[in-house]
Amino acid sequence: MMTATKKRLKIVAAASFSLLLVVYLYRAISASTAGVPSVGVAVGVGRLSRPIEEEQQGQWPPTEDAVQRSLQNAYEAHSSLIKEQRAELLRTKEQLAQLEEQIRSLQTSTPRKYPKVKYLNYKNRKRILITGGAGFVGSHLVDDLMIQGHEVIVVDNFFTGRKRNVAHWLGHENFELIHHDIVNPLFIEIDEIYHLASPASPPHYMYNPVKTIKTNTMGTINVLGLAKRVMAKVLIASTSEVYGDPTVHPQPETYWGHVNPIGPRACYDEGKRVSETLSYAYAKQEKVQVRVARIFNTYGPRMHMNDGRVVSNFILQALRNETITVYGNGRQTRSFQYVSDLVDGMIALMASNYTQPVNLGNPVEQSIEDFAQIIKQLVGGPSMIKQTKAVEDDPQRRKPDITRARHYLKWEPKVPLEKGLRQTISYFRNELARSDRFQESSNKYFDSPDLQRSRL
Numbered sequence: 371m372m373t374a375t376k377k378r379l380k381i382v383a384a385a386s387f388s389l390l391l392v393v394y395l396y397r398a399i400s401a402s403t404a405g406v407p408s409v410g411v412a413v414g415v416g417r418l419s420r421p422i423e424e425e426q427q428g429q430w431p432p433t434e435d436a437v438q439r440s441l442q443n444a445y446e447a448h449s450s451l452i453k454e455q456r457a458e459l460l461r462t463k464e465q466l467a468q469l470e471e472q473i474r475s476l477q478t479s480t481p482r483k484y485p486k487v488k489y490l491n492y493k494n495r496k497r498i499l500i501t502g503g504a505g506f507v508g509s510h511l512v513d514d515l516m517i518q519g520h521e522v523i524v525v526d527n528f529f530t531g532r533k534r535n536v537a538h539w540l541g542h543e544n545f546e547l548i549h550h551d552i553v554n555p556l557f558i559e560i561d562e563i564y565h566l567a568s569p570a571s572p573p574h575y576m577y578n579p580v581k582t583i584k585t586n587t588m589g590t591i592n593v594l595g596l597a598k599r600v601m602a603k604v605l606i607a608s609t610s611e612v613y614g615d616p617t618v619h620p621q622p623e624t625y626w627g628h629v630n631p632i633g634p635r636a637c638y639d640e641g642k643r644v645s646e647t648l649s650y651a652y653a654k655q656e657k658v659q660v661r662v663a664r665i666f667n668t669y670g671p672r673m674h675m676n677d678g679r680v681v682s683n684f685i686l687q688a689l690r691n692e693t694i695t696v697y698g699n700g701r702q703t704r705s706f707q708y709v710s711d712l713v714d715g716m717i718a719l720m721a722s723n724y725t726q727p728v729n730l731g732n733p734v735e736q737s738i739e740d741f742a743q744i745i746k747q748l749v750g751g752p753s754m755i756k757q758t759k760a761v762e763d764d765p766q767r768r769k770p771d772i773t774r775a776r777h778y779l780k781w782e783p784k785v786p787l788e789k790g791l792r793q794t795i796s797y798f799r800n801e802l803a804r805s806d807r808f809q810e811s812s813n814k815y816f817d818s819p820d821l822q823r824s825r826l
């Protein structure tokens with residue numbers, strides 16, 4: 371008898387504890403939703419708490435009936451809360467749909483204008499990576515490959531590259547821009563790689579020589595490693611600087627060069643020479659398909675205002691009516707190619723089966739002194755031409771032998787110097803006007819009395 375009574379007491383105690391737990395939990399939940407305007411909750415709590423409190427005052431533990439009623443009330447309160455929230459959700463969904471509709475109609479009324487791209491079917495469309503694709507040459511290559519209908523992925527660390535050079539493709543379904551330094555490995559799926567990443571202007575590549583060497587060695591290893599993994603074809607942008615200060619003129623690809631390995635230009639010259647060595651090592655050992663373009667002096671729109679190379683320096687000096695500075699006696703020579711010719715050559719080289727290095731340059735040779743005269747005459751204006759201190763290790767003669775390119779790629783430059791220069795001068799004229807406009811509006815803002823007052 372005693373045992374049965376004990377058992378019953380235990381059951382009642384357990385039931386009471388469970389009930390208290392339910393009540394406690396419900397109150398906690400109600401309190402946590404207190405910020406939400408919900409009549410249901412307030413009413414529910416009232417309904418739930420009142421009978422129990424009454425029961426607690428009158429009778430403890432509460433009767434089964436009271437517990438039932440409380441639970442029923444709690445259930446009803448919850449149901450009404452859920453109903454309200456569902457209604458709220460539906461209203462939000464409707465508002466979202468309306469907003470989406472408005473955005474769609476705005477998008478169709480103001481479509482982004484992209485240059486027209488050809489349609490290529492899946493079989494012919496390639497995924498092409500361009501390292502340094504936001505730079506001067508890279509961005510022109512992007513344009514041609516996009517227009518041909520390929521998918522183009524640009525990787526750039528923006529040291530000398532600029533978003534502005536590829537901004538007209540941002541948002542296009544075939545285009546992707548990745549901010550990445552190729553000194554670090556990259557893992558993507560691609561069919562072809564144009565490896566252009568590296569500063570190319572002497573003052574830029576000498577600015578941080580160690581970084582220039584890293585980009586051309588570690589960067590090239592990363593590119594070749596990627597090509598090996600995904601079986602992509604790679605074109606390495608090498609340079610006429612691998613010939614150093616040449617003792618053979620004009621320079622054929624068979625010439626091994628004359629480079630000072632510890633001079634101020636060595637970071638670039640030797641960096642590019644290692645880049646070539648790496649390419650052929652990967653080709654031999656890992657069967658990577660490589661193409662090597664030895665690029666001679668190139669000019670055209672999208673050169674940086676602070677590029678520091680002769681074309682941009684002379685044009686900007688002439689446009690600003692400043693003295694045109696010739697380094698040394700001006701008898702050193704260069705051969706200048708327009709950027710669109712270079713891009714055509716690079717695309718032809720990538721498509722060809724020819725695996726040895728190929729010179730890409732315009733064989734029309736100019737002395738720097740004469741070049742200064744040409745720019746002065748094309749720009750007009752009163753600029754003087756003055757000789758200044760010569761630069762160390764400046765190559766004295768440079769002119770490409772393009773027999774290989776003519777033979778294997780059926781390529782040769784088409785744009786005459788004067789035509790290309792006129793185009794480039796007009797680009798720099800616009801750039802100057804643009805920077806003056808920015809300067810003016812920036813001065814207006816920062817010199818405004820309101821701003822000065824607010825900064826006190």
Ligand SMILES: O=c1ccn([C@@H]2O[C@H](COP(=O)(O)OP(=O)(O)O[C@H]3OC[C@@H](O)[C@H](O)[C@H]3O)[C@@H](O)[C@H]2O)c(=O)[nH]1
Nearest residue numbers: 570572609610666667679680683695696697702738764
């Ligand atoms: O203001 C200037 C700038 C340059 N120069 C001279 O003009 C010549 C060309 O100089 P740049 O700086 O344009 O270019 P460099 O030919 O020396 O190097 C270039 O070679 C080929 C490419 O691979 C690279 O873009 C770059 O390294 C040099 O003799 C230089 O001393 C001037 O006389 N005045």
